[in-house]
Amino acid sequence: MFNSIGLPVIVLGGMAIFFGIVLTYASKKFAVEVDPRITDIRDILPGANCGGCGYAGCDALAEAIVRGDAPISGCPVGGAELAEKIAKLMGVEADSAERQVARVICCGDSENAMEKYEYYGIKDCKAAEMLAGGSKSCRYGCTGFGTCVRECPFDAIHIVNGVAVVDEEKCTACKKCIAVCPKGIIELVPISKKVRVLCRNQDKGKATMQACKVGCIACQKCVKACRFDAIKVENNVAKIDYSKCVNCMMCAEVCPTKTIYANFAERKKAFINDDKCIGCTICSKNCNFGAIEGELKGKHKVLEDKCVGCAQCFEKCPKDAIEMR
Amino acid sequence: MKLGLIIVSAIFINNFVLSQFLGICPFLGVSKKIDTAVGMSVAVTFVMGLASVICWAVQIFILDPMNIGYMQTIAFILVIAGLVQFVEMVIKKTSPTLYQALGIYLPLITTNCAVLGVAILNIDKSYNLIESLINGVGAGLGFSLAIILFAGVRERLELAPIPKALEGFPIAMIAASLFSIAFLGFSGLFSGLL
Numbered sequence: 001m002f003n004s005i006g007l008p009v010i011v012l013g014g015m016a017i018f019f020g021i022v023l024t025y026a027s028k029k030f031a032v033e034v035d036p037r038i039t040d041i042r043d044i045l046p047g048a049n050c051g052g053c054g055y056a057g058c059d060a061l062a063e064a065i066v067r068g069d070a071p072i073s074g075c076p077v078g079g080a081e082l083a084e085k086i087a088k089l090m091g092v093e094a095d096s097a098e099r100q101v102a103r104v105i106c107c108g109d110s111e112n113a114m115e116k117y118e119y120y121g122i123k124d125c126k127a128a129e130m131l132a133g134g135s136k137s138c139r140y141g142c143t144g145f146g147t148c149v150r151e152c153p154f155d156a157i158h159i160v161n162g163v164a165v166v167d168e169e170k171c172t173a174c175k176k177c178i179a180v181c182p183k184g185i186i187e188l189v190p191i192s193k194k195v196r197v198l199c200r201n202q203d204k205g206k207a208t209m210q211a212c213k214v215g216c217i218a219c220q221k222c223v224k225a226c227r228f229d230a231i232k233v234e235n236n237v238a239k240i241d242y243s244k245c246v247n248c249m250m251c252a253e254v255c256p257t258k259t260i261y262a263n264f265a266e267r268k269k270a271f272i273n274d275d276k277c278i279g280c281t282i283c284s285k286n287c288n289f290g291a292i293e294g295e296l297k298g299k300h301k302v303l304e305d306k307c308v309g310c311a312q313c314f315e316k317c318p319k320d321a322i323e324m325r
Numbered sequence: 326m327k328l329g330l331i332i333v334s335a336i337f338i339n340n341f342v343l344s345q346f347l348g349i350c351p352f353l354g355v356s357k358k359i360d361t362a363v364g365m366s367v368a369v370t371f372v373m374g375l376a377s378v379i380c381w382a383v384q385i386f387i388l389d390p391m392n393i394g395y396m397q398t399i400a401f402i403l404v405i406a407g408l409v410q411f412v413e414m415v416i417k418k419t420s421p422t423l424y425q426a427l428g429i430y431l432p433l434i435t436t437n438c439a440v441l442g443v444a445i446l447n448i449d450k451s452y453n454l455i456e457s458l459i460n461g462v463g464a465g466l467g468f469s470l471a472i473i474l475f476a477g478v479r480e481r482l483e484l485a486p487i488p489k490a491l492e493g494f495p496i497a498m499i500a501a502s503l504f505s506i507a508f509l510g511f512s513g514l515f516s517g518l519l
Contacts, residue, residue, distance in 0.1 A: 008393045012400060015387070019407035026411050030418035122484050 037066045037089055044085050045075055050153045052076045052174025065090070076100075077154075077172040100173040100188040102157070102166045106142040107198035107261065109161035112213040113138055129182040136162075138211040140200040142185060148177035193242045195252055195262045197222075202235040209257075216259045222251035227288035228310075248289075248310035268309040268324040270302045276321030283313035283322060328459050330515060331452075335463030338515070341439045342471040343508040348439030352472055353497060355430070362476035363469075368430040370465025373443050375412065376405045377461025380444035381454055401444050409435040439468060475504060 042062040049057035053074045055064055064070035065086060072090055073083035079099050114137035121127055125134070125147040133139035144162040156170035157177055164177075168191060178186045185200050197216060201208045205217035218236040230244035231251050238251070238260065252262035270291075272283070277299050284292040284300060291307040294300030302313075314322045341347045348369070355365040380401050388394050413431050417424045434440060443464045447457040478500050487496050 003392075007391055008396050011387060011391055011393060012396060012403065015383075015400065015403055019403065019411075023407060023410055023414075026414045030414040032417050122486060124484055127484070 035066050038062050040089050041065055041086055044078075044082065044089075046077045046082075048077065048153060050077060050174050050176070052153075052172070052176060076174045079172070098190045098192060101168045101171040101191045102173060102175070102177055102186050103189050103196055104142055104148075104157075104164045104166060105185045105187060105196075105198060105200045106140075106163055106183075107214050107259065108136065108138055108141040108212040109163045110144075111161065113141055113162075114211065126180075126182045134183075136211075138201055138208075138215060140183065140185070140202060141212065143183065147180050147182070148186065151176045151180045189242055192247070193240075193245055194247050194266060195240060195245060195249055195260060197231075197238045197240055197259060198261050199237055199259045202237055204236055208236070214257050214259050217257060219256060221254045221256065222260060225250045225254040246310040246312060248308040250308060268311070269304055269307045270309070270311070270313050270322050270324055272300050272302055273321045273323065274299050276319045278319055278321075280318065282316050282318060286312045286316045288312065328456065331456055331459050332463040332466075334515070335460050336467040336470060337508070337511040340467040340471055340508050340511075341442065341464050342468055343505045344512065345442070346505075347442040348437055348468055351434065351437065351439075352468075352475065353494075353501065355433075356472050356476040356479055356497075359473060359476045359480060361430075362472045365430045365433075366465070366469030366472050369434055369437070369439070369468050370462060372405070372409055372412075372431070372434055373440055373465040373468075374458060374462040376401075376408060376440050376444050377447055377457045378454065379408055380404055381447055381452070381457040384448050397445065397448065398441070401441055405440055405444070406435045439464070471504070471508075475501065478504075 039062075042059055045058040045062060047058050053061045053070065053076060055061040055070065055074075058075075061070055061074055065072060065074055072086045072092065073080070075082055075086075078085075115135050116132065116137050117135055119128055119131065119135035121131065123145050125143040125145045128134040128143050128145055134141075134143040136143065142163045144159055144164065146159045146164065148157050148164050149159060153174065153176065154170050154172055156167045156172070157164055158167065159165075164186075166177075166186075173188055175188065178184075178188070183200075189196070199208075199212075199214070199216035201211065201215045203211070205219065208215035208217050216237045218233045218238070220233055222231050222238050223233055227248070227250065228244050228246055230241050230246070232239055232241065240251070247262075249262040249264060249267055252260040252264075270283075272292075277294075279294060279297040279299060281294070281296050281300070284294060288310070289306050289308055291303045292300055292313060293303060309324065311324050314324050335341075339345060342349065342352045351365055351369070356362050383400060383404055384394070384397065388397060388400060409431060413424075416431075443461050447460055450460075452460060479497060482496055482500065491499070
């Protein structure tokens, strides 16, 4: 009886206790000192190990942050909120950076861009790129085989009508799509900037027109329309300087090919609250569109048909009498 | 001569993954990229060699004298799990580079059936200490061969035009079975000698 039950229990129990003791001893003896901040930061990082920060994973980033090699805003996924938490742990101030999102600079979908040839190869942008720059007639445009879609760990980019489109809600600015796009047409922009030039075609206007109905033909109309000096035509393609752009959408309004995209439904109008307005005329002086009228010391009024929602008056009003809606 | 036969047998003829179907989980799970497959195979080879020796000693010096050979499975699992934990701590302390290279794969294989399998097979075939060690390392190398080759195939599958219904795991399963059939070609090699 003892031999069949007791002995195995004692022997295996003894082995287990032996290993337990050895492991306990080893965990003391071979303990590696880890900065407690590393584990703390590791705990609040997203833990997806996406590699968007450029390090091997969340563990590696946590270590780099504590070592001082990576900035506290190193995690593009967690964004400003996470940077703030990390800043608290590290005892420094967070520099509040606006959330960035990826945008695909092409609107040449299957209705607007022509096909040069029928492509039957591997469904991959990099493979298609090797055959005369893809089957689309425009060699600068989105190939549309979804290499970025497969790369995105957050399901934030999709092919719509042959062009990749970023879902800005889901995008975490991890830059993975930017790294894989063989055309280099994905860029990070601040999420608040609503106006975008959706073309990278550097050919002359005529060649662009032949390739795609919605390509930028470098007509300079947007440059003239912009009152803030925020748009320039370089290498035959318009480019918005987002440090100057105020979302007035004037460039999108005048663009003859509709290459510049803006959602006009989101356009706001300024309204002046009569109770707060003291008639200082600062707003009308700052309005580049002549959309505010009113006498000194008198109540001011916004001319709705002229207002384009650039919000310059809203920012300059010393009495907070203007609201955008 | 016998040692040579054991190692060739462990790598090709009785390949753990492709002929004996042990260790399928890491074989399918960690074979998406060649880099990770290499990390996994180094860790497996290392643990298999070590576990073969220690389990052999446990069997000969503890279980056999007590006549409780039937507790082999439980005892070996205990030994392997404890051993891997211990080794992980030692490596972490003494060689951070090796620890980084093995990374998360080391704890992953503590309860792998291929590791347990090699320890039990050593006893079944009544190998001595040296033969057990050689068999363990050979089995690890066989695992490495299979998983690294398979990772190469899967990297190519990523780019191949695959029918929608077969994308992902199904095609990996089919590729794995073709692999296994290919390795059956080795069976019967040296059949008189083993």
